[in-house]
Amino acid sequence: MDDQTRMLAGLAGLGGLSQGDVGDPDSLRKQLGQPQQDIGDILQQIMAITDESLDEAQARKHALNCHRMKPALFSVLCEIKEKTVLSIRGIQDEDPPDPQIMRLDNMLLAEGVSGPEKGGGSAAAAAAAAAAGGSPGADGGIEHSDYRAKLAQIRQIYHSELEKYEQACSEFTNHVMNLLREQSRTRPISPKEIERMVAIIHRKFSSIQMQLKQSTCEAVMILRSRFLDARRKRRNFNKQATEVLNEYFYSHLSNPYPSEEAKEELAKKCAITVSQVSNWFGNKRIRYKKNIGKFQEEANLYAVKTAVDAASVSAQASQANSPATPTSGGYPAPCYTPDGRL
DNA sequence: TTTAATGATTATAA
DNA sequence: TTATAATCATTAAA
Numbered sequence: 295m296d297d298q299t300r301m302l303a304g305l306a307g308l309g310g311l312s313q314g315d316v317g318d319p320d321s322l323r324k325q326l327g328q329p330q331q332d333i334g335d336i337l338q339q340i341m342a343i344t345d346e347s348l349d350e351a352q353a354r355k356h357a358l359n360c361h362r363m364k365p366a367l368f369s370v371l372c373e374i375k376e377k378t379v380l381s382i383r384g385i386q387d388e389d390p391p392d393p394q395i396m397r398l399d400n401m402l403l404a405e406g407v408s409g410p411e412k413g414g415g416s417a418a419a420a421a422a423a424a425a426a427g428g429s430p431g432a433d434g435g436i437e438h439s440d441y442r443a444k445l446a447q448i449r450q451i452y453h454s455e456l457e458k459y460e461q462a463c464s465e466f467t468n469h470v471m472n473l474l475r476e477q478s479r480t481r482p483i484s485p486k487e488i489e490r491m492v493a494i495i496h497r498k499f500s501s502i503q504m505q506l507k508q509s510t511c512e513a514v515m516i517l518r519s520r521f522l523d524a525r526r527k528r529r530n531f532n533k534q535a536t537e538v539l540n541e542y543f544y545s546h547l548s549n550p551y552p553s554e555e556a557k558e559e560l561a562k563k564c565a566i567t568v569s570q571v572s573n574w575f576g577n578k579r580i581r582y583k584k585n586i587g588k589f590q591e592e593a594n595l596y597a598v599k600t601a602v603d604a605a606s607v608s609a610q611a612s613q614a615n616s617p618a619t620p621t622s623g624g625y626p627a628p629c630y631t632p633d634g635r636l
Numbered sequence: 637t638t639t640a641a642t643g644a645t646t647a648t649a650a
Numbered sequence: 651t652t653a654t655a656a657t658c659a660t661t662a663a664a
Binding site: 526527583584 | 652655659
Binding site: 529531536573576577 | 641642643644645
């Protein structure tokens with residue numbers, strides 16, 4: 295737009311060539327071999343062309359295009375352009391790869407939304423089969439396939455939108471380029487300028503692309519939190535596992551804080567993860583402390599069990615490796631008698 | 637259907 | 651980082 299006003303100013307200046315500061319008017323006039331009014335006339339027509347109707351303008355354009363003075367005028371315009379274009383140079387040359395869009399790209403790639411389609415239609419088919427099949431083989435498998443199906447849906451939407459975006463972008467770019475090429479017949483347009491315009495268009499479109507990527511990322515995150523949140527697929531530990539954990543807890547009641555190694559061992563015994571062991575102990579400690587009375591029975595049960603186990607072990611091996619007997623500490627021990635009564 | 641139990645998460649403090 | 655306390659969301663029992 296600024297260029298346009300500059301161009302108009304340049305053209306207006308050209309109108310009065312005698313006082314013009316452009317090039318060498320005298321030689322130009324000689325070159326043209328025409329009176330000055332003629333040029334002013336043509337310029338007047340060019341200036342007025344925007345006010346005319348489309349058909350009129352088209353006809354006028356054609357007439358001007360065929361005008362014998364057109365090449366000369368064109369070269370003058372080129373000269374002016376050459377001068378003005380200097381000022382717009384340097385405001386380009388900045389194309390840093392947007393870190394935001396790179397972040398989004400990485401995430402989409404990691405989630406398998408962008409990038410190569412893994413498994414192709416077979417994954418969708420498998421998901422559909424799993425959903426249709428009455429008996430979900432693995433427990434949680436149905437949810438997993440549901441998740442995959444939803445992800446595939448997001449992926450499909452993303453790709454179709456991206457395609458639309460790319461099509462629109464290239465369409466628009468082509469349109470503008472054609473327009474500029476067409477205009478370059480009547481006004482000087484350097485390839486650099488076209489390039490710059492294309493860059494501007496791409497920048498504008500890339501903000502749209504970012505929005506698309508942003509919202510896709512959001513959708514994936516929501517899907518993840520909805521399906522992969524462990525709380526939603528909580529399963530109670532099996533009886534044997536809770537037994538092992540409770541045994542440890544009540545036999546270390548004075549200090550129910552298993553070391554990292556102890557946690558690992560418990561995890562292995564119970565076929566759960568170390569962090570699950572940590573969770574369990576965290577929950578157990580706080581819940582025990584909050585209501586010791588409620589756990590009294592359980593405590594006695596396990597105390598007996600431990601004692602019996604220890605007794606049998608010591609009887610079998612005739613060794614004096616009695617279990618760690620809780621004496622004092624942060625957690626009050628329940629009163630218990632060897633026969634299990636309170 | 638309501639309630640209790642339970643595994644996981646979150647916020648906070650040491 | 652880890653422990654605690656509160657809370658969430660699901661499962662199992664009543």
